[in-house]
Amino acid sequence: MRSIPAADITDAVSKLFVQANYSLGADVLAALKKARKEEKSPAGRDALDVILENARTAAKENIPLCQDCGAAVVFLEIGQDVHIKGDLTKAVNDGVKQAYTGGYLRKSMVDHPFSTRQNTGDNTPAIIHTAVVPGDKVKITVLPKGGGSENMAKLAMLLPSAGRQGVIDFVVKAVEEAWSNPCPPLIIGVGIGGTAEKAMELAKHALIRKVGQSSPDKENAALEKDILHNVNGLGIGPMGYGGRITALAVHVESFPAHITALPVAVNLQCHSARHREAII
């Protein structure tokens, strides 16, 4: 049994959120540059130039990429041979608090969602997804998730008879309805199967995959290609100014489902696809 002090978790979470908010990953930058090369629309190319210039400015001058520094989504993979010394949830929230107050990040969480809506002042609580896995390590992935794209998430409990085409139609329609709101070009997270909440968690988890990496599952990888082709035919383009690059990538994750069910969840990620991971 390996022992890890809760303070190490706090430190890691704090550093990851600051890094994620100030600089885009190499995978996202490469995808944006490729999009700039391929985009046919002049207005779309202008928007991509601004997006790339923004990434350079943010990293060089230490300014958050976007003023919406997101809800603090955290994925934890905890080795079953690890003992955390201290309160794990508190450790994660302390890390969020440190990052958002010390790192000059915007605090966007409000307390009671339909009543008082008072800002909690430190961007806590984090939204934490925990999985227990073999081993004696802890893997932490942070995903500061902006409100503009998160608000365009959709869930459908399709009839199994809807099949593969039903899934494609639902995802493409969700992107079309979201239009310019989620800040395209997007990364489209799709969760298929499980139950309602499992599907949405898969869709969110799909967003932390390296941009453009295909699913290891052949069927899912083929579906990703087909959805991407359809979405990029919508004409929405970068920032909705019209164009052929509405999405940089589609990431599909799937899970077995009940005999009666074909749940499909769509979780959209804006072009400012901020995530970072560390292994302790």
Next chain:
Amino acid sequence: MVKKITLPLTEEVIKSLKAGDNVLLSGTLYVARDAAHRRMVDALDRGEPLPFDIKKQTLYYMGPSPAPPGKVIGSAGPTTSKRMDAYTPKLLASGLKGMVGKGVRSDEVKNAIKKYKAVYFAAVGGAGALISKTIVKSEVVAYPDLGPEAVLKIEVKDFPATVINDIHGGDLYIEGKKRYSLAQ
């Protein structure tokens, strides 16, 4: 070609703007988002004056990240405009002439833009670091208790934006999508 525009917007400038025009704005913008909009419209409904004179002004839908020491403002890009749609026609009726945000507006807002001769611009969402460099001055002018949602008066120099909805009925989101859609 990029048009350089000095704020506040004049009738003549508004008439000349067309959906798809790239512009650089210089002058005063007032910054307000959801909570501030609700308070402003509540004030109008009660017959009370707004905390600043909105006539001829341009609103920027934005909530910045905190300014580090020595900086005017933090990251400062646009937020989704549709959350302001419910309040916007009343503000346009009170003399508001310009709005800067991102994303599609409701039909009510688009009609009010034509009726009251105003213009809706988009700035590139997620470009908050770059946009912050065009903000030379910032002060809280109302509702300081709202924190990142307080009303700010900012001075901008060459703030980049694109005309989305003009007074002639032009709509870049609709026209752009139509031009590049592969649907039959």
